[in-house]
Amino acid sequence: MTSLSVRFGLALLHSTLILSIFGVIGINTVSMSDLESIITSHGGQVLRITDVGYPKAATLWNAAIQVWPSLIIRPATYDDVALALSTLYSLNVPIRIMGGRHSYGGYCSHRGVVLDSTLLKKLEIDWESETITMQAGLIWSEVYAALNGSEYAIIGGLCPTVGVVGYTSAGGYNSLYSRSYGLGSDNVLSFKVATYNGTIVTASSTSNPDLYWALRGGGGGNFGYVLEMIHKIHRINQTNLPTGQHSFLSITWSNRNDFRAVLRNWLKFVDEVANFDTRIGFDVIIFTNSENSFLLIYGSFNGPHADLESIFQPWLSKGPKPDIYTVKNFTQFEVITVTGTANYPFPVKERQHIVSAMAINITEAMLDVLLESQPNTTFQISQYIGVIYLHDTNKDKNTAWAFPDITFDIAPGFVWYTSEDDSTAINIAESWLKRLMNAAAPTESIVGGYLNYIDPYMDNWQQMYYREHWDRLREIKTVWDPTWYFRFPQGIPPNNP
Template identity: 70%
Template structure:
């Protein structure tokens, strides 16, 4: 062992240890214990991996993208959200914002600190103004529950466990009501937002209109922590049905000529439904070697006596449907029958969703849509969902980039095991590319739905945001200049200089320094 070599290295060791001591001393601030005790004292919670409630709080809807955070903060009041943001931002600690936990890319969580909205549950209805104010921890089943005895509906998700804020910030279409009343973002009157430094602001058409514009379609978690939002509710007055009810219909074809059935439907849309926004559709297509079927859910927002005559010219064509049923449902009934059946929380299977926002659907695109189940050594089920959105966007002055589309084509690929991830995701992405290729000659597909996050999507900036990308970056630069609200496929400020790039986390520096010190010591022996 070369003693003189070790002695020559002592100045380096002294310097490294000095850095460690300084960093440790700097992190011994009272801010973190104060933050934790304050959140708990106001009815919130702080959860670590060892806590009994941690697993339930951290579990995401889709097990294929499960991430386990190191710390979950659940503030119960807005001041504590503000305190958490100002404390964590000052300490350069990265965060994610968690709402309903349905993020298809898992972007609401990470292996660091998560700010969880689940204790912000207040709902306030102003019946005179026909508005509802919902805090960020509310999910749609809770909203439907408070509206169920009324004559009112709201533009919310069919899956009842989806969070109200995340659903709305990405656009928020409801395949049963959107054509009558618009997207969720069309109906938001006001947001209350906590910024990166803890400042709380209001965004509306009169106050901070640029932020208001960006939040309506710019996606969840990009510009701040939305604490609450006020949205319009709509009274169903012309259906001639009991309180809160609407005509819900179900039409099915099984083991017939499905392409001809879909072509007849597209003709009906062009000739009748495009001009009559009372008619809505959500179409499920399933094709395998054993079974082939189309199931159309939909609503008619008008007197039921007018529904059958409108549909007769279409449904009398061959192939005639196997079933055509009409029910009188409330919004809660629809969510319960559709959402809970299809989207329990959490799902048992692993899932991957892709999306194509289409101006129209061509015959060549139908050939791809009607492909049989993926051929793979891993069992993969594919369920095609086509949502009819013609004339759904009512307010064109928002960040929603798809006012011209008529369909969201959004198949789900489902499998059961971790070792099936590669095959299933490859099948999904390959299918999506085939659909894009089929649509290319007519330029029928113009983007993808931001709320169906696809972590593998190339050119996601133009696919999600189209021509709004640059304006969204400008607004991001104003409201989050250091890119604190940062996640994969998130909107960067124009400078792209963030805390993550300008500074290194104190704990990262400490870990790196410690590693260098220890490694260098061992290298001398």
């Protein structure tokens, strides 16, 4: 036996002994080098800057917030996640939890140790109970692929590479399906969670209900390491289309002079028709750069084609004629194949900053800001103002989701190409948000910002993300993470940390 394998054998013996004590005292720690040996011996990975796989593993979706961790630990089992947590906690080593790497603040990474879920990829569908169990390392395209060919859909992200846990923990909306089936967080039946000291617990309506409440809207990374979630899945049976297809409308106007009339007409339709028919979903994009602009409305309809025509045509006939109008029938998997992969490669080539305003309504003064022309810059910048229609998407009111009353998330993405322009571009985005907030102030139309579009530059983020849930979330944090081990900028602190 070489000295390495002797050492390794001892490490395993050591860990086995400790694991047997684990159930009794609840805490289990090993040395850092033993931790690495145990993780790799169970099929996990440990990556440092010099390792071949490191650059790919450490790269975030958005280059504008890239930060390089000193060590990436990828456990392959739940016990190894627990062991990593208890060990790193006892050694006072700060960590971040990494999922799909789409956090707009880059909060899944830092310059220290990262616990990455990439190897936790199992999923199990139970057709009888209409549920799916998903491990933390899954991204949405993998889940949609597993459901493809069935009549079922799930509430997940439109970007195929977003991680399932990060998305769901902050609410998670899907502009095409959420009006029918709720937010991602409304659909979770239970979580399996590893806490800071390596204890594994279940959170559901009957087991640790406070934690269950907080994990549904309180945001990723705050309360523990979510190992797996059980979600409801939904049979698409109202459309009369094969294999769970939905109808998708894609409507485009390219004459900028028409945009105000198009939006006014759409807002009227939302007020008078769509608010009363949850089969209708919308996602509006107003795109502007120095050469081009267009207004695109994606609509989705969870009902028969004949109803679609009779509902949408009267609306469209009252406004400016669109340049393009198409209706296609797609399954959930086909939608992301058509729209997702091409639009959202991983990582994206550009640099991005996104802001968000959760709005009850959109007034004329707000339209003035939405329709502003291209900012005057010496570099190339594009703005995609997303207006996501969310009226009545929150189906379970007993969660930490703080926005049961909103109708829109106004979420513009600003896109540019070089790091020298980072601060100017971010400034443009933040001042745009301030102008929108000022325009909305007299009517109190904006009530917060969306935690999944976390904005490191947001003032008063506690109120903006959490509203009246802030105090309860802190109390729950105090119970589940009293020493504030799961910590990042804009993370929830315990009371008296």
